[in-house]
Amino acid sequence: MNIVEFRNVSIDYKMKRYDLRAVNQVDFDLQKGKITALVGESGSGKTTFATALINCISAPGEIAFGSILYYGKDKAKPIDVTKLSEKELNMFRWSKVSMVFQGAQSSLNPVMKTFDQFYETLQVHRQGKITLEEAKTISTSCLEYVNLDATRILGSYPHELSGGMKQRAMIAFSLLLDPEIVILDEPTTALDVINQDYVFSILKRINAERNITMLLLTHDIAVVSKYADFVGVMYGGSMMEYGDTLNVFKYKYHPYTEGLINATPSLLKNLDAMRPIEGSPPNLLEPIQGCVFYPRCHKRLPICELHEPATYPNPSGGSCKCWLFENKVKS
Amino acid sequence: MKILELKDISMDFIAKSQLLEGEKYYHVLRDINLDIHQGEIVVIVGESGCGKTTIGKIITGLLKPTKGEMLFLGRNIYKGSIFSKKKFDVSEFSDLHVKLNPREHKAYLKAKIKEKRTEISERISDFENSVQFVQQDSYASLNPARTIYQSLYAPIKNKNRKWNRLTIDNKINDLMALVGLLPAEQFLSKYPHQLSGGQRQRILLARAISLDPKLVVADEPVSMIDVSLRLSILDLMKRLNEKLNLSFVYITHDLSTARYIGYKGRICVMYLGEIMELGSVVDVISSPQHPYTQALLSSVPVPDPVVSRKPKPELIKSMDMGDLMVRTIGCPFYPRCPYAKRDCAEDRVPFVSRENALVRCKQLDEVPSWNEIS
Ligand SMILES: Nc1ncnc2c1ncn2[C@@H]1O[C@H](COP(=O)(O)OP(=O)(O)OP(=O)(O)O)[C@@H](O)[C@H]1O
Ligand SMILES: Nc1ncnc2c1ncn2[C@@H]1O[C@H](COP(=O)(O)OP(=O)(O)OP(=O)(O)O)[C@@H](O)[C@H]1O
Ligand code: SF4
Ligand SMILES: [Mg+2]
Ligand SMILES: [Mg+2]
Numbered sequence: 001m002n003i004v005e006f007r008n009v010s011i012d013y014k015m016k017r018y019d020l021r022a023v024n025q026v027d028f029d030l031q032k033g034k035i036t037a038l039v040g041e042s043g044s045g046k047t048t049f050a051t052a053l054i055n056c057i058s059a060p061g062e063i064a065f066g067s068i069l070y071y072g073k074d075k076a077k078p079i080d081v082t083k084l085s086e087k088e089l090n091m092f093r094w095s096k097v098s099m100v101f102q103g104a105q106s107s108l109n110p111v112m113k114t115f116d117q118f119y120e121t122l123q124v125h126r127q128g129k130i131t132l133e134e135a136k137t138i139s140t141s142c143l144e145y146v147n148l149d150a151t152r153i154l155g156s157y158p159h160e161l162s163g164g165m166k167q168r169a170m171i172a173f174s175l176l177l178d179p180e181i182v183i184l185d186e187p188t189t190a191l192d193v194i195n196q197d198y199v200f201s202i203l204k205r206i207n208a209e210r211n212i213t214m215l216l217l218t219h220d221i222a223v224v225s226k227y228a229d230f231v232g233v234m235y236g237g238s239m240m241e242y243g244d245t246l247n248v249f250k251y252k253y254h255p256y257t258e259g260l261i262n263a264t265p266s267l268l269k270n271l272d273a274m275r276p277i278e279g280s281p282p283n284l285l286e287p288i289q290g291c292v293f294y295p296r297c298h299k300r301l302p303i304c305e306l307h308e309p310a311t312y313p314n315p316s317g318g319s320c321k322c323w324l325f326e327n328k329v330k331s
Numbered sequence: 332m333k334i335l336e337l338k339d340i341s342m343d344f345i346a347k348s349q350l351l352e353g354e355k356y357y358h359v360l361r362d363i364n365l366d367i368h369q370g371e372i373v374v375i376v377g378e379s380g381c382g383k384t385t386i387g388k389i390i391t392g393l394l395k396p397t398k399g400e401m402l403f404l405g406r407n408i409y410k411g412s413i414f415s416k417k418k419f420d421v422s423e424f425s426d427l428h429v430k431l432n433p434r435e436h437k438a439y440l441k442a443k444i445k446e447k448r449t450e451i452s453e454r455i456s457d458f459e460n461s462v463q464f465v466q467q468d469s470y471a472s473l474n475p476a477r478t479i480y481q482s483l484y485a486p487i488k489n490k491n492r493k494w495n496r497l498t499i500d501n502k503i504n505d506l507m508a509l510v511g512l513l514p515a516e517q518f519l520s521k522y523p524h525q526l527s528g529g530q531r532q533r534i535l536l537a538r539a540i541s542l543d544p545k546l547v548v549a550d551e552p553v554s555m556i557d558v559s560l561r562l563s564i565l566d567l568m569k570r571l572n573e574k575l576n577l578s579f580v581y582i583t584h585d586l587s588t589a590r591y592i593g594y595k596g597r598i599c600v601m602y603l604g605e606i607m608e609l610g611s612v613v614d615v616i617s618s619p620q621h622p623y624t625q626a627l628l629s630s631v632p633v634p635d636p637v638v639s640r641k642p643k644p645e646l647i648k649s650m651d652m653g654d655l656m657v658r659t660i661g662c663p664f665y666p667r668c669p670y671a672k673r674d675c676a677e678d679r680v681p682f683v684s685r686e687n688a689l690v691r692c693k694q695l696d697e698v699p700s701w702n703e704i705s
């Protein structure tokens with residue numbers, strides 16, 4: 001069951017002389033209770049796309065068109081997030097969808113003790129109707145949930161905590177208002193593998209026990225393979241492929257997905273099977289006529305240079321934005 | 332041939348905090364012994380904070396260790412105060428010439444000092460040119476107000492005062508071809524922010540090899556680069572290693588890239604400032620002996636869902652890396668190790684030789700083989 005449906009969403013950064021289209025006509029679903037990953041390299045549009053869900057795109061970004069439908073717990077009719085007023089949005093954010101921002105380790109206020117930050121957020125969202133005791137209880141249970149020593153953490157300043165502890169504290173913070181969806185933007189990028197593995201084991205548990213839907217943004221395809229149920233592959237603002245993680249890795253349908261998987265060093269793969277994708281990432285400031293991946297694609301067709309492909313279904317129930325799939329599956 | 336030898340190197344930093352009474356130290360490195368041979372790739376891996384960058388800085392002369400010796404081509408570079416060009420001990424040659432009268436003696440000493448000074452400063456610049464550092468953040472290590480050409484020109488001119496412009500330009504063009512940035516003119520007139528991360532990292536490598544070094548220390552050179560371009564930077568380093576017989580020290584926390592670049596080299600696994608396991612990359616990655624190496628390897632995600640989702644045993648007891656201020660004599664991994672026994676913490680753990688690797692662990696007979704675990 002879908003909890004969120006993005007339909008034909010485009011997002012522009014309005015600059016003085018031109019608009020930069022950071023997200024280009026994307027359809028995307030989040031299935032309730034699952035971990036869905038968005039994978040793509042730097043600048044592919046992951047953060048821009050995900051922040052649209054809480055209508056919190058950094059200035060001067062704007063949703064150019066499209067709709068984002070949220071199917072709440074009890075409502076038969078979805079809410080279109082793009083149509084919410086500022087006041088409605090404030091209630092929607094954090095209590096329905098919360099986000100652990102990229103580089104979250106440095107987004108903790110350096111001069112505030114952890115508890116004061118937790119307390120402040122709770123007060124704002126409960127409109128002051130929360131006692132110190134209640135706030136302590138809630139904060140403690142969230143921190144203990146991510147295996148942190150709550151008493152110690154609540155009394156600490158950010159610099160007194162290690163990177164892994166800060167990251168877990170931020171995850172606890174995102175759970176404060178008991179949201180249905182948590183967006184995790186590169187939650188483990190600054191961590192080493194042991195801490196990364198540990199943070200993900202906690203996230204997996206939260207996902208399973210609380211049935212929280214997760215949207216995980218990462219550039220690391222190995223992380224996706226291990227932890228995500230579904231995955232969307234982004235490149236230059238487009239959703240190149242979407243599907244069940246096992247199938248995406250098994251069939252490597254889209255040429256970019258294939259390139260990305262082959263370019264990722266692995267402990268097991270044959271060394272000769274690893275190779276970089278030639279060329280460099282697209283410059284979104286220059287006009288792109290055909291497929292964004294055309295200049296680097298080793299399977300390209302003449303049509304790819306001139307016309308942008310649509311999103312077509314692929315044989316295992318996913319989809320690919322690529323001309324090669326035009327007539328692959330009869331609908 | 333050994334290019335560099337680290338002998339019992341330790342590094343302590345003073346802890347600056349009003350809350351602490353008396354002088355306290357962070358013991359960041361302890362008794363590091365490591366040789367680097369000509370044409371070799373040595374990988375240093377370990378968790379964040381284990382001291383990888385600190386070793387890199389010591390190897391390149393940016394930090395002087397608190398204890399231990401470092402030999403560059405067999406010569407001790409901290410002896411004769413190589414890093415303080417002015418002061419050194421005159422006693423070592425004064426007593427040989429007691430028969431000279433005072434004036435002659437003074438003149439002799441002066442000449443001797445001058446000679447020694449030249450020798451030392453040659454040794455310094457030889458070392459400084461021969462060992463280069465490439466840092467993680469390519470953006471921070473290039474001057475944003477200078478074009479790429481200017482950034483490359485200055486160090487070459489500095490080293491080769493007599494070269495004219497044309498010779499240097501030729502050298503720069505050769506370097507650009509070597510690191511795969513062609514046509515060179517297209518990049519040379521640009522400023523750092525006009526290049527992609529991968530291109531900047533290539534420029535840093537070009538600058539590092541422009542002084543014909545023998546050893547390049549690369550600290551996380553690809554961790555900030557797009558996945559699709561990472562392998563091409565690693566390939567470039569492999570090519571420079573083979574073509575110029577250049578030694579590399581590759582510092583990373585990413586074992587997958589370590590395996591890729593160092594498949595012919597050696598790997599040094601560090602934990603809390605100490606070496607835990609040292610062996611060939613192939614051996615250590617395919618059959619790790621030390622409990623820490625095993626824990627590290629088992630947490631690396633593999634980009635294949637069928638393999639990476641298999642359940643794995645718990646190879647680590649706690650998430651707290653030890654305190655750098657409180658060091659016991661025993662194994663630093665002791666509090667987190669599932670095989671630990673009392674004596675691990677009580678005495679110094681020696682290296683033992685196992686399966687072609689040097690391993691520091693007292694309970695090796697208890698540790699299951701990698702085949703049984705993975
Ligand atoms: N505030 C902004 N103003 C102008 N352009 C922006 C802004 N934020 C992002 N962009 C541009 O939009 C594009 C998508 O950026 P975005 O941050 O969404 O990518 P990302 O996939 O999250 O990348 P990363 O992995 O580096 O976080 C990029 O070309 C970026 O330069
Ligand atoms: N100048 C300094 N003063 C005090 N402590 C320092 C100093 N430089 C480094 N340290 C400490 O030494 C330890 C090792 O640091 P180092 O930068 O070598 O780690 P690293 O292995 O490179 O980690 P990372 O993977 O995070 O880069 C850390 O705990 C760090 O805080
Ligand atoms: S549309 Fe063409 S260029 Fe684009 S990915 Fe598919 S085959 Fe390659
Ligand atoms: Mg981002
Ligand atoms: Mg470092």
